[in-house]
Amino acid sequence: MTMNMINTNTSYHHGNLRQELMALAEQHLVNDGIGELSLRALAREIGVSQTAPYRHFKDKNALLAALATEGFKRFFDYCIPSEQEARADISLLYFGLGYVKFAKAHTEMFHLMFGPVLQPRNEYPELFSAGREAIYKVRAGVERGFKTGELRELDDAASIAHTVWGAVHGVATLMLDHADTYGYHRDVDxxxxxxxxxxxxxxxxxxxxxxxxxxxxxxxxxxE
Structure with a gap:
């Protein structure tokens, strides 16, 4: 669910500035991209001192990393049907469908989460951890499929999980960036x-x- 901006000049004093900065930054991410985004500009728009945001984020990329981490939390909601499915093969399909649906519903956030802006990821521990949790969900499904005999052990679980991830991400990217040619003869979904x-x-x-x-x-x- 997209965060709603709370516009009040006293928000910092009530301890809401971090959330307000993230909400406003997400609005700009969706509407304008991140090229012109700056902590000082956000502070002016909110109505606090230009140094106040630095109490919460050391720079713009730290703010973007927090946004991307929030994006993973939303994405995990789309993983729930996959985790609740008893069959491992259908669970992986549900993961893929949830992944592309999330990418379509939250396109700008998706690009931020998986794009080149926040590299290397290990500089942002919470974001790095969220990304690892996502791939572990896939790996757990693969391992379950090995145990039940529903999936072929073509390779080790980690390699297959990353292969699934790569294929699913490729489908999502084609949907978003090349919808005019991907699925041109039928509905892209x-x-x-x-x-x-x-x-x-x-x-x-x-x-x-x-x-x-x-x-x-x-x-x-x-x-949404």
Whole structure:
């Protein structure tokens, strides 16, 4: 859910400045991009001293890292159906569908989370930890599939998890950046689902469950 900006000149004194800076920065991220974003400009817009934001963020990238970390928390809501699904193969499909749905609903945040701005990630411990949690969710699903025999052990669990991540991210990126050619002969959402189904089916010992599922699965939070 997108944070709502609270505009009050006394917010800093009530301890809300950090949240207010993040909310306003996200508005600018969505509407204008991050090129012109600065802590001093945000302070002027909120109505506090230009040095006040530095009590919470050492620089603009620290603020963006906090935003990206918040983005991962929202993304984890889209992972809930995957984690609740008993079958490992369908769980991976749900992860992929949730991933592309999140990317479509929160495009600017998605680009911030996975783009080149906040590199190297280990300079931002909370963001780095959130990213690791995301890939661990995939790896846990793969390991579960090995135990139940639903997934083929083509390689170790970590390698397969990263392969799934790469394929899913590729689908999401094509949807966002090349929708005019990706799925040009059909609805782009349907094409994304077909791509994910085929990728997951290649990992399955028996792809029947994946192929027999109804199309246009939507066990995710509604569009915001």
């Amino acid at each position: 349907l094409q994304a689902e077909k791509s994910l189904r085929m990728m997951i089916a290649g990992l399955c010992t028996d792809p029947t469950e994946i192929s027999q599922l109804p199309t246009t699965l939507t066990p995710y939070p509604p569009e």
